[in-house]
Amino acid sequence: MSGTIRTEDGRGRLGSVLSGLVVAVGCVLFLGGFAWGAVLYQPYTxxxxxxxxxxxxxxxxxxxxxxxxxxxxxxxxxxxxxxxxxxxxxxxxxxxxxxxxxxxxxxxxxxxxxxxxxxxxxxxxxxxxxxxxxxxxxxxxxxxxxxxxxxxxxxxxxxxxxxxxxxxxxxxxxxxxxxxxxxxxxxxxxxxxxxxxxxxxxxxPVTPLFYAIVGGCVLVLAGAAYGPLARRTTARSRKDTVGV
CATH class of the missing domain: 2.10.109.10 (Umud Fragment, subunit A)
Structure with missing residues (x-):
């Protein structure tokens, strides 16, 4: 039982690291796209x-x-x-x-x-x-x-x-x-x-900037959602393991 829990904890730590990287890359794309777009483009009515x-x-x-x-x-x-x-x-x-x-x-x-x-x-x-x-x-x-x-x-x-x-x-x-x-x-x-x-x-470059901003937003949301989902899955797995 303890061996199973250690394996899941290891996977959880790896998942947390990967989700953090995904969020970091997403932030770079999202904020970088906005910043670069503000330098290159001006809005006009x-x-x-x-x-x-x-x-x-x-x-x-x-x-x-x-x-x-x-x-x-x-x-x-x-x-x-x-x-x-x-x-x-x-x-x-x-x-x-x-x-x-x-x-x-x-x-x-x-x-x-x-x-x-x-x-x-x-x-x-x-x-x-x-x-x-x-x-x-x-x-x-x-x-x-x-x-x-x-x-x-x-x-x-x-x-x-x-x-x-x-x-x-x-x-x-x-x-x-x-x-x-x-x-x-x-x-x-x-x-x-x-x-x-x-x-x-x-x-x-308006099209690549648009995709960079949208892609960054998707990555940030996906990375942020991984943590709660992973914790819920791990908690359910532990509960099932203890029950066995």
Missing amino acids: VPSDSMTPTLQVGSRVLAQRIDGDEVRRGDIVVFNDPLWSDMPMVKRVVGIGGDTIACCGAGGRITINGEPIEEPYLLPGYPASGQKFSATVPEDSLFLLGDERHNSLDSRVHLQEAGQGSVPRSAVTARVDAIAWPLDGVLERPAPFAELPGGVSRPG
């Missing part, structure tokens, strides 16, 4: 409906802190430009330095350097712009449009200003990677822009 249907007014998004040099066509960016507003704004990049942006081409689409571009994020059946325009983007600048082209104060409104409505790359503070609320998930990079020189930007 969409203030208007100019980016519908992609971003609804009031949506909470996660925007990765980046340098303006990292921006590619198709990115949705958060930027500050005093000529546009005294508050941060969010728009989509459709042109970069050297591009000539015009509307409308075949099928009511915008053209980039004369090539019509399909924009899958726009409402179907609507032209890419209700007004005709043409602009050449200065170097180190970005031409920005809202996805709701009929209700967006974007580069088209500022065409008469220096730079033909473009915004300096240095004005960009972050790139929107995911919609946190409502839970719509990670934003895909528009495939048509991938075929243009320079391609599209790589997805940010």
